[in-house]
Amino acid sequence: MSSETRHLLVIGIGAGDPDHLTLAAVKAMRRADVFFVLGKGREKDSLTRLRRDILDEHVPGHPRIVEAEDPWRDRSQDESAGYAEAVHDWRRRRADVCERLIREELAPGRTGAFLVWGDPSLYDSTLAILEDIRARGEVTFDHEVVPGISSVSALAARHRINLNRVGRPVHITPGRRLSESLPNDDGDIVVMLDAHESFQHLAGSGIWIYWGAYIGTPDEILISGPLDEVSDRIRRVRAEARAEHGWIMDTYLLRIHPDGADG
Structure with missing residues (x-):
């Protein structure tokens, strides 16, 4: 140099x-x-x-x-x-x-x-x-x-899960493109930059969600479970956090569980 x-x-x-x-x-x-x-x-x-x-x-x-x-x-x-x-x-x-x-x-x-x-x-x-x-x-x-530790890696660590399952891919997408990459049995989806809570349109689909906001900070929030059961809670908590802090950064993993509840 x-x-x-x-x-x-x-x-x-x-x-x-x-x-x-x-x-x-x-x-x-x-x-x-x-x-x-x-x-x-x-x-x-x-x-x-x-x-x-x-x-x-x-x-x-x-x-x-x-x-x-x-x-x-x-x-x-x-x-x-x-x-x-x-x-x-x-x-x-x-x-x-x-x-x-x-x-x-x-x-x-x-x-x-x-x-x-x-x-x-x-x-x-x-x-x-x-x-x-x-x-x-x-x-x-x-x-x-x-390189640094991404929010994706931190999300998986905080939920104590793997990002991928054996022999299956992981797709990373912004929220605005989620409808083009709906989860299926072939792989899982990590969603970032989702200002419009795109996950709410997947209700009834048998999908699990692992969601986190302000990951790695003192304000960290973690929610996981069947999307049908926790979607409304995530939306409520997300709105409250955004009102309190003036902004929000969140990331989540969507996964179809073959047996319905593993992980």
């Missing part, structure tokens, strides 16, 4: 528990000269505080942190034909912010870091945004990725 090259670390920091950091993540964090944090507004201040808590616990001294506001995203398009363009527009504006941070706050030869919830490879935009910035050619850098 050239001494004049800016270097970026994209570090997976797990689902929220500071103990979820891998040794590789801790070592990478201690190499960084500056940490870039994109805030998501007052209602999600707790996410920024969790990042600061992680840095306080694992990085000696007072690490330099540069914050910027994450661009607003129009989520009214999430269920429409304009979804893809809305996401691309948001990513372009997010790339503008990140490019400015790298250019203005990271000197050549220094190392900057983005702390990514869960694993950077799973439903996170940071890597795609860095590739966009690189393609623009206005600021040069190299980067490396440190």
